[in-house]
Amino acid sequence: MTSSYTQEKNDLPPSNGLAIINSKAPFSSNHGKDALDVALIFGSFEQKVSLFFQGDGVYQLIADQDARLVSIKDYLKTFSAFEFYDIEDIYVCQQSLVNRQLEEKFHIGDVQVLSSIEFGLALNRHQHVLRF
Amino acid sequence: MTSSYTQEKNDLPPSNGLAIINSKAPFSSNHGKDALDVALIFGSFEQKVSLFFQGDGVYQLIADQDARLVSIKDYLKTFSAFEFYDIEDIYVCQQSLVNRQLEEKFHIGDVQVLSSIEFGLALNRHQHVLRF
Amino acid sequence: MKTLAVVVTTPPYSHLTISALTYVEAALVAGINVIGVFFYQDGAMHANKDISIASDEYQAIEHWQRLNKEYQLPLHICITAAEKRGIACDSIDNDQVNEAFTVSGLGELVELTTKAARLVQF
Amino acid sequence: MKTLAVVVTTPPYSHLTISALTYVEAALVAGINVIGVFFYQDGAMHANKDISIASDEYQAIEHWQRLNKEYQLPLHICITAAEKRGIACDSIDNDQVNEAFTVSGLGELVELTTKAARLVQF
Amino acid sequence: MSTLHLVRQSAFATNDFAQCLSVLDHQDSIVLMDDGCYNLKHSLMDSLIKRVDGTLSINVITRHAQARAIEISAAVQHIEMSDVVELTFNHTKVITWQ
């Protein structure tokens, strides 16, 4: 939940892992859940996976949501399992938050808020990218 | 293929027919074809149906397209059957054309180019609306 | 008598279908005469008997079946849309089609539209 | 050796699938080692044997079958995505699944991703 | 001749809400539902609210907004799905923007 992005990290070699870009709002489509399933399976195979939230995808991170109010199973709760699966790199696009008048108040910890340039650089350190 | 919309028409009572709004570009999804199937079935049952093209839907009307170049069956050719089915009211949103830098050059005749206000008024004269 | 026809174009695994269901049930509860629901495009997938949604997820199909039973709500699927999506409709017994649904052509949509005072799409 | 894995998320009746096919075939012709295509989300519908697309439309499934045969291109469908979309995969003979496709779990996507030099999504 | 507009998509993601607004008449009503609720925070909303003059009404389905942790502004009506049914028959037609 910090907007700092240290030079040290930028100097790291490519992580050779998978980056998943989440671009869709959480409740009206299955994209968020489908992306989550991919992330968790990579985690369970001990493969490096990082999560990126951009555009309407940033809504997936916002605190105080409750899918049960609209009869949907709350898959966002499963985000708390990221730690268990060693999914530690969670990035959100600051510009997308600002555009949507959203505060940096998330329902999981350790979300890194990045400028567009930092977001692009972080994405660039991965070998493969899937976008949902 | 005229942008005029006479006062006489505006004074007509509700047509009690169906308006179909086409909002999607022609080749990447089935929406255009699915809307066409609905229009033709209404025509064949001698029910009044009008077609509206707005947003990326205006691309469905543009001249000189060739779906076969991308291995798609050219359903746009079937638009020429509108006359046979007495589908005569075909409206396109001028602002959508302008935004996309498109000329008023269509692959069928009798397309009426309307301002947003005229487009809304024409829509309003129908009893039911479906949007694809 | 207020008459209503509804068109559903979203698949059963889309959460958008929940709003369609909630709306139709609210209409039925309010005494509206819902003369039929027409499932078009991806909506046709609702009639696939083999669809298996995780048991802790919203069971859209079961809810449509319930409305069909409780209110005799007619549920039509478009045959062309269904066949495109892998529901075999051409056999005599149509054993892949959920029995709450009627296999119809687009002509049924014309019927519903001309008979209903309001047509609402979801 | 250049290795490539491809993920397809669009259904067989979407024209977007044509671009995926054209790309994969171009890769195979260029001698790229396409280690597998993984059909996820609506892409899983490709394996439904009962899908019937009008004969004058592009037959995406037949083209995938052809690439599978000519190049031994592995085609994997995600079982969860398939079951959600009405393809019964749990029976022993899987008689609803097109034989050119292998019913797989998401673990297969992990395999493909870790083995391939490039991963491309369509 | 008034229209009920059901808005189901985020204007941050797609152009549909803008298309809706371009044909909006002063007697119409809007219902924000599903991802349409996000539009409460979109700049298109500000200009729309200025157009509300007693006839045009803007509504949002309370549960749909609450589920998404969206604060409902005072300029819009909080409604339930049963109200949407009523609005359906208070207007002469319905257009769904999805």
Place this chain on the structure above:
Amino acid sequence: MSTLHLVRQSAFATNDFAQCLSVLDHQDSIVLMDDGCYNLKHSLMDSLIKRVDGTLSINVITRHAQARAIEISAAVQHIEMSDVVELTFNHTKVITWQ
């Protein structure tokens, strides 16, 4: 570390192309395909073309543009699908914006 961006959606309809541009690096390449071809006429394109400085390259699949009756501007490269395969391996990764 360069990226090949496959752009498949119209920027007139959705926000995806804008998201692509926000992470674009100067060594990257863009391929406009499917409805992404429409972006040739979008205002986002004008600012993008100004950024082309010899490393960033913008390509369009000729048939995809021709099918849509889109005139191809001189500022972009006309390519075939086989070129996309080559570009795939000339860059270190691929992101598809669809």
